[in-house]
Amino acid sequence: MSVVELQKIKPSNELTGRIEAVQHVDIRPRVSGYVTAVRYREGADVAAGTVLFTIDPRPYQAAFAKATAEVARAKSRVELAKLEAGRAEKLLEANAIARAERDTTAATAAQAEAELQAAQAALQLARLDLEFTQVRAPFAGRTGLANVHVGDYVAAGPTTTLTKLVSLDPAYVYFTGDEQMYLRYVSRAAQSPVAFGLADETGFPHEGTVDYVDNRVDAATGTVVVRAVVPNHDKRLTPGLYARVRIPESDAIEAALVDDKAVLTDQDRKYVYVLAGDTVERRDLKLGRMFEGKRVVTEGLKAGDAVIVSGIQKVFPGSKATAAKPETAAVKVP
Structure with a gap:
């Protein structure tokens, strides 16, 4: 059994996104000639101005x-x-x-x-x-594969890519939300904090700040693009990685939270069994979103209600039951 308590929570929305580099560039030659040296290690981090290739000077x-x-x-x-x-x-x-x-x-x-x-x-x-015979990194970042080798002839212009370079710190997280999210979120979007986690992480251990919301909603998909900038001091956030993003939607509110396992379905209705004294009652609910493993209840429960979580298959409305030691149904927001 779980006792309902009203707790302050911060409503949020969980979305999916991708890590992208703040700066990324294809390194191309600005003069023609034969490559005489490849002066970097592929995949290495380089400083701005580092010589990457030498063309016969x-x-x-x-x-x-x-x-x-x-x-x-x-x-x-x-x-x-x-x-x-x-x-x-x-x-x-x-x-x-x-x-x-x-x-x-x-x-x-x-x-x-x-x-x-x-x-x-x-x-x-x-x-x-x-x-220009010394091909240098225009900014600090991580190098890619060398597409040419010593002795290759390269021509100036957009046809030849020597390698790729991406910056790592900070990084961008791009994610999309639907129109409802946009309408709830747009008023507080600028410089709003976001949290996110990678595929192998639990929760949302990384934090960032929204710095861009697209100026239009895509009419074909009904979504809008949002971008957050995040620090990447350990350079673990590699461009292209999948990210789970959590964004706040409003200030803290009071809400009742119940274990989602206690919620049952009767056609299009959601309900729980509540122990009133020693009698089991059914309470129809209006539910909100999940919050940290619990279900937000917007209507149907009040503080102090004892919700039956385990042994649900053994009870029915009007039956008698004995309460085990109750536990709190909600957790406080950190």
Whole structure:
């Protein structure tokens, strides 16, 4: 037998979700060439900026040297053009040359300046290409399989994926709820706490915070996507893992909880047997959701009712029974 007590509970909803990485990227080459080194261990955690692959830098070193020389030559041309423009200006003041000749030298100096700027831009591009021969991790995370090996030729662009990189800490948990959940939850969704557990865990040992609720309900499925961000310091939450998610729906309320084993079914009615004195009575119930292994009763029981849990098959309404030592039917919310 179990004695009904009103307890404060926090109504919640249990949903299913998936762990996803906050950042994930396909690592692709930005220059073409032959791979000369794979500089990471597959599946290892790497820091931001770690060199993952090296592409043969020699052609780009030569291009960089050539661009450097072009800048030096362009600077010499600028210096010479400025000197000639200065002389022409003095000669024009002395009426020693025609104005058209002075204009030509001034234009030549301006052209030399433009050529210097173009040479400097080409040098910058050559420097970038040389830097891109070192393929680096754009953020800290865990590496995937290397899709190329030393000696393979790779082409710049979206066609070649060298490897994949995912961040681990923090992580996202994506889950979906129906329209009823959304309507109950949306008013308190922002920065709301959630708890979740993995397939091999009991209960909901991990905690996170909702940071995103989709801006529309999917008309085809009647569901809405919600996302929570969770710490992952031990890096156990691997992207793609299944997660059981529990979200709060309201503030704490008083409710009666009974053992679900005591609830019987009569067609579309739910009921329990209650011991009133030494007489068995039937009580029809309106039930709510499960809460920590107990069934929430919204109507049909009151505090102090003695619900028969064991030996139900031996009793019926109006029969006499002797109560065993009662136990509390509800548990407090931690």
